[in-house]
Amino acid sequence: MSDFEVSLSSGALAIDPNNPQVIYYGTGEATYFSYSYYGRGLLKSTNGGESWSSIKNGLPEFSYFSRLLIKPENTSILFAALGTAGLYKSTDAGLNWISIFTTRCDDIVTSPDGSKVYIIGSGCGYRISTDGGQTFTQYTPFVLGTRNHIAICKSKPQVLYVSIYRDTSVYVYKSTNGGYNFTYLPNTFTGTNQAWYDFYIYVNPMDENNVYIGLVDLWRSTDGSTFQKITNSSSGPVHVDHHNLDFHPNDYSTIIISNDGGGESLNQSRNKLDKS
Helix, strand or coil: CCCCCCCCCEEEEEECCCCCCCEEEEECECCCCCCCCCECCEEEECCCCCCCEEECCCCCCCECECEEEECCCCCCCEEEECECCCEEEECCCCCCCEEEECCCECEEEECCCCCCEEEECCCCCEEEECCCCCCCEEECCCCCCCEEEEEECCCCCCCEEEEEEECCEEEEEEECCCCCCCEEECCCCCCCCCCCCCCEEEECCCCCCCEEEECCCEEEECCCCCCEECCCCCCCCCCCCEEEEEEECCEEEEEEEEECCEEEEEECCCCEEEEC
Protein backbone atom coordinates (compact mmCIF):
# COMPACT_ATOMS: atom_id res chain seq x y z
CA MET A 1 0.00 0.00 0.00
CA SER A 2 2.99 2.32 0.33
CA ASP A 3 5.66 1.12 -2.12
CA PHE A 4 5.80 4.47 -3.88
CA GLU A 5 5.40 6.81 -0.90
CA VAL A 6 8.09 9.08 0.57
CA SER A 7 9.31 6.39 2.99
CA LEU A 8 9.13 2.62 3.34
CA SER A 9 10.12 2.70 7.01
CA SER A 10 7.22 2.18 9.44
CA GLY A 11 7.17 3.49 12.99
CA ALA A 12 3.55 3.89 14.13
CA LEU A 13 -0.04 3.55 12.93
CA ALA A 14 -3.24 5.06 14.27
CA ILE A 15 -6.81 4.68 12.99
CA ASP A 16 -9.50 7.25 13.73
CA PRO A 17 -11.99 5.49 16.04
CA ASN A 18 -14.87 7.53 14.59
CA ASN A 19 -13.92 6.97 10.96
CA PRO A 20 -11.77 3.90 10.15
CA GLN A 21 -11.15 5.26 6.66
CA VAL A 22 -8.80 7.81 8.26
CA ILE A 23 -5.38 6.30 8.92
CA TYR A 24 -2.21 7.98 10.16
CA TYR A 25 1.10 6.35 9.30
CA GLY A 26 4.24 7.67 10.98
CA THR A 27 7.38 6.91 9.00
CA GLY A 28 10.76 6.05 10.46
CA GLU A 29 11.30 3.56 13.27
CA ALA A 30 12.47 4.64 16.72
CA THR A 31 14.28 1.43 17.57
CA TYR A 32 17.74 2.99 17.97
CA PHE A 33 19.44 0.31 15.92
CA SER A 34 21.98 0.60 13.11
CA TYR A 35 19.46 -1.05 10.78
CA SER A 36 16.65 1.32 11.78
CA TYR A 37 15.74 3.67 8.98
CA TYR A 38 14.64 7.28 9.23
CA GLY A 39 11.33 8.43 7.81
CA ARG A 40 10.06 11.51 6.01
CA GLY A 41 7.21 12.66 8.20
CA LEU A 42 3.60 11.53 8.37
CA LEU A 43 1.39 9.84 5.80
CA LYS A 44 -2.39 10.22 6.05
CA SER A 45 -5.13 8.35 4.22
CA THR A 46 -8.83 9.24 4.16
CA ASN A 47 -9.87 6.24 2.05
CA GLY A 48 -8.72 3.27 4.10
CA GLY A 49 -5.17 3.23 2.78
CA GLU A 50 -5.90 3.33 -0.94
CA SER A 51 -3.99 6.60 -1.28
CA TRP A 52 -1.86 8.75 1.00
CA SER A 53 -0.98 12.40 1.57
CA SER A 54 2.52 13.32 2.70
CA ILE A 55 2.60 15.69 5.69
CA LYS A 56 5.75 17.38 6.99
CA ASN A 57 4.52 20.71 8.39
CA GLY A 58 6.23 21.20 11.74
CA LEU A 59 7.77 17.73 11.82
CA PRO A 60 11.53 17.08 11.77
CA GLU A 61 13.09 16.43 8.37
CA PHE A 62 14.13 12.94 9.45
CA SER A 63 11.38 11.34 11.53
CA TYR A 64 11.49 8.35 13.87
CA PHE A 65 7.93 7.59 15.02
CA SER A 66 7.49 5.50 18.14
CA ARG A 67 3.78 6.07 18.86
CA LEU A 68 0.84 7.96 17.36
CA LEU A 69 -2.04 8.81 19.68
CA ILE A 70 -5.48 10.10 18.65
CA LYS A 71 -7.41 11.79 21.44
CA PRO A 72 -10.60 9.74 22.00
CA GLU A 73 -12.85 12.71 22.79
CA ASN A 74 -11.58 14.88 19.91
CA THR A 75 -10.02 12.99 17.02
CA SER A 76 -8.68 16.19 15.45
CA ILE A 77 -6.05 16.22 18.22
CA LEU A 78 -3.08 13.91 17.82
CA PHE A 79 0.17 13.38 19.68
CA ALA A 80 3.30 11.75 18.31
CA ALA A 81 6.20 10.33 20.28
CA LEU A 82 9.09 10.85 17.88
CA GLY A 83 11.95 9.19 19.71
CA THR A 84 14.99 11.46 19.87
CA ALA A 85 13.00 14.40 18.44
CA GLY A 86 10.58 14.41 21.39
CA LEU A 87 6.81 14.91 21.63
CA TYR A 88 4.72 16.63 18.94
CA LYS A 89 1.07 17.69 18.80
CA SER A 90 -1.46 18.41 16.05
CA THR A 91 -4.84 20.07 16.55
CA ASP A 92 -6.02 19.90 12.92
CA ALA A 93 -6.14 16.16 12.22
CA GLY A 94 -2.45 15.80 11.53
CA LEU A 95 -1.99 18.55 8.94
CA ASN A 96 0.26 20.74 11.10
CA TRP A 97 2.42 19.94 14.12
CA ILE A 98 4.10 21.77 16.97
CA SER A 99 6.87 20.57 19.28
CA ILE A 100 5.93 20.07 22.95
CA PHE A 101 9.15 18.49 24.23
CA THR A 102 12.37 18.45 22.24
CA THR A 103 14.11 15.64 24.13
CA ARG A 104 13.63 11.93 23.69
CA CYS A 105 10.08 10.60 24.11
CA ASP A 106 9.47 6.86 23.70
CA ASP A 107 5.77 6.43 24.40
CA ILE A 108 2.42 8.10 25.09
CA VAL A 109 -0.95 6.73 26.25
CA THR A 110 -4.23 8.28 27.34
CA SER A 111 -7.10 7.42 29.64
CA PRO A 112 -10.25 6.22 27.85
CA ASP A 113 -11.93 9.63 28.19
CA GLY A 114 -8.81 11.53 27.12
CA SER A 115 -8.59 13.57 30.29
CA LYS A 116 -5.25 12.12 31.39
CA VAL A 117 -2.22 11.72 29.14
CA TYR A 118 0.97 9.91 30.09
CA ILE A 119 4.36 10.25 28.39
CA ILE A 120 7.66 8.55 29.04
CA GLY A 121 11.20 8.84 27.72
CA SER A 122 14.77 9.30 28.89
CA GLY A 123 14.64 12.94 27.75
CA CYS A 124 11.13 14.10 28.63
CA GLY A 125 10.97 11.92 31.75
CA TYR A 126 7.79 10.35 33.06
CA ARG A 127 4.99 12.92 33.03
CA ILE A 128 1.23 13.04 33.60
CA SER A 129 -1.23 15.54 32.17
CA THR A 130 -4.60 15.92 33.89
CA ASP A 131 -5.94 18.46 31.38
CA GLY A 132 -5.88 16.34 28.26
CA GLY A 133 -2.31 17.12 27.27
CA GLN A 134 -2.27 20.89 27.72
CA THR A 135 0.26 20.78 30.54
CA PHE A 136 2.42 17.98 32.00
CA THR A 137 3.81 17.38 35.48
CA GLN A 138 6.93 15.29 35.93
CA TYR A 139 7.14 12.43 38.43
CA THR A 140 10.09 10.21 39.35
CA PRO A 141 8.75 6.89 40.72
CA PHE A 142 11.45 4.91 38.90
CA VAL A 143 14.77 5.29 37.09
CA LEU A 144 14.38 5.53 33.32
CA GLY A 145 16.62 3.76 30.85
CA THR A 146 17.64 3.42 27.23
CA ARG A 147 14.08 2.65 26.12
CA ASN A 148 10.84 3.00 28.10
CA HIS A 149 7.23 1.98 27.44
CA ILE A 150 3.90 2.38 29.18
CA ALA A 151 0.53 0.60 29.04
CA ILE A 152 -2.88 1.46 30.49
CA CYS A 153 -5.88 -0.83 31.03
CA LYS A 154 -8.87 0.68 29.23
CA SER A 155 -11.50 -0.93 31.47
CA LYS A 156 -9.57 -0.05 34.65
CA PRO A 157 -7.50 3.03 33.80
CA GLN A 158 -6.19 3.28 37.35
CA VAL A 159 -3.95 0.34 36.45
CA LEU A 160 -0.82 1.12 34.44
CA TYR A 161 2.37 -0.75 33.70
CA VAL A 162 5.77 0.68 32.82
CA SER A 163 8.60 -1.37 31.31
CA ILE A 164 12.13 0.00 31.28
CA TYR A 165 15.23 -1.28 29.49
CA ARG A 166 18.25 -0.22 31.50
CA ASP A 167 21.76 -1.66 31.79
CA THR A 168 20.92 -4.71 29.60
CA SER A 169 17.97 -5.64 31.85
CA VAL A 170 14.20 -5.06 31.71
CA TYR A 171 12.35 -3.73 34.77
CA VAL A 172 8.56 -3.70 35.15
CA TYR A 173 6.51 -1.46 37.44
CA LYS A 174 2.78 -1.45 38.20
CA SER A 175 0.49 1.34 39.38
CA THR A 176 -3.01 0.90 40.79
CA ASN A 177 -3.69 4.58 41.51
CA GLY A 178 -3.57 6.18 38.09
CA GLY A 179 0.15 6.30 37.59
CA TYR A 180 1.20 8.30 40.64
CA ASN A 181 2.79 5.48 42.60
CA PHE A 182 4.35 2.28 41.30
CA THR A 183 5.39 -1.09 42.68
CA TYR A 184 8.36 -2.91 41.22
CA LEU A 185 7.50 -6.38 39.90
CA PRO A 186 10.65 -8.50 40.30
CA ASN A 187 10.98 -10.86 37.34
CA THR A 188 13.85 -12.43 35.44
CA PHE A 189 13.55 -11.83 31.71
CA THR A 190 15.91 -13.59 29.33
CA GLY A 191 16.71 -12.25 25.90
CA THR A 192 16.75 -8.61 27.03
CA ASN A 193 20.15 -7.64 25.71
CA GLN A 194 18.63 -6.07 22.59
CA ALA A 195 15.52 -4.42 24.00
CA TRP A 196 16.68 -1.19 22.40
CA TYR A 197 15.51 -2.92 19.20
CA ASP A 198 12.56 -5.23 20.05
CA PHE A 199 10.52 -4.08 23.04
CA TYR A 200 6.92 -3.28 24.04
CA ILE A 201 4.36 -3.72 26.81
CA TYR A 202 0.56 -4.00 26.46
CA VAL A 203 -2.26 -4.85 28.83
CA ASN A 204 -5.54 -6.53 27.89
CA PRO A 205 -8.27 -3.87 27.58
CA MET A 206 -10.69 -5.95 29.71
CA ASP A 207 -8.27 -7.71 32.09
CA GLU A 208 -5.81 -5.59 34.04
CA ASN A 209 -3.80 -8.69 35.02
CA ASN A 210 -3.23 -9.96 31.47
CA VAL A 211 -0.04 -8.25 30.34
CA TYR A 212 2.37 -8.88 27.45
CA ILE A 213 5.99 -7.86 27.06
CA GLY A 214 7.67 -8.32 23.70
CA LEU A 215 11.41 -8.93 23.64
CA VAL A 216 13.34 -11.53 21.65
CA ASP A 217 10.51 -13.78 22.90
CA LEU A 218 6.99 -12.95 24.06
CA TRP A 219 6.28 -12.90 27.80
CA ARG A 220 2.84 -12.98 29.45
CA SER A 221 1.39 -12.35 32.89
CA THR A 222 -2.01 -13.66 33.94
CA ASP A 223 -1.86 -12.38 37.52
CA GLY A 224 -0.52 -8.87 36.94
CA SER A 225 2.67 -9.70 38.78
CA THR A 226 4.70 -12.61 37.41
CA PHE A 227 5.66 -13.23 33.78
CA GLN A 228 6.27 -16.42 31.86
CA LYS A 229 7.90 -16.83 28.47
CA ILE A 230 5.28 -18.20 26.04
CA THR A 231 7.42 -18.42 22.89
CA ASN A 232 10.76 -20.10 22.39
CA SER A 233 13.36 -18.38 20.25
CA SER A 234 15.36 -21.59 19.84
CA SER A 235 12.52 -23.83 18.62
CA GLY A 236 9.62 -21.59 17.50
CA PRO A 237 6.91 -21.71 16.35
CA VAL A 238 6.79 -17.91 16.73
CA HIS A 239 9.57 -15.92 15.10
CA VAL A 240 11.99 -13.96 17.27
CA ASP A 241 12.23 -10.20 17.88
CA HIS A 242 8.84 -8.77 18.82
CA HIS A 243 7.94 -5.24 17.78
CA ASN A 244 4.20 -4.71 18.25
CA LEU A 245 0.98 -6.29 19.46
CA ASP A 246 -2.76 -5.67 19.40
CA PHE A 247 -5.90 -7.37 20.68
CA HIS A 248 -8.69 -8.62 18.44
CA PRO A 249 -11.48 -6.03 18.85
CA ASN A 250 -14.18 -8.68 19.34
CA ASP A 251 -12.16 -11.35 21.13
CA TYR A 252 -9.56 -10.09 23.58
CA SER A 253 -8.23 -13.61 24.10
CA THR A 254 -6.79 -13.37 20.59
CA ILE A 255 -3.71 -11.25 20.06
CA ILE A 256 -1.96 -10.26 16.85
CA ILE A 257 1.80 -9.82 17.04
CA SER A 258 4.39 -8.46 14.63
CA ASN A 259 7.99 -9.57 14.65
CA ASP A 260 11.03 -9.96 12.42
CA GLY A 261 9.34 -12.90 10.70
CA GLY A 262 6.12 -11.09 9.76
CA GLY A 263 2.80 -11.39 11.56
CA GLU A 264 1.19 -14.07 13.70
CA SER A 265 -1.92 -14.45 15.85
CA LEU A 266 -2.28 -16.39 19.07
CA ASN A 267 -5.46 -17.37 20.90
CA GLN A 268 -4.38 -17.86 24.48
CA SER A 269 -7.55 -19.70 25.52
CA ARG A 270 -7.20 -22.30 22.76
CA ASN A 271 -3.40 -22.06 22.56
CA LYS A 272 -3.71 -21.90 18.79
CA LEU A 273 -1.16 -20.17 16.62
CA ASP A 274 -1.86 -18.94 13.10
CA LYS A 275 0.94 -17.61 10.92
CA SER A 276 0.54 -15.29 7.96
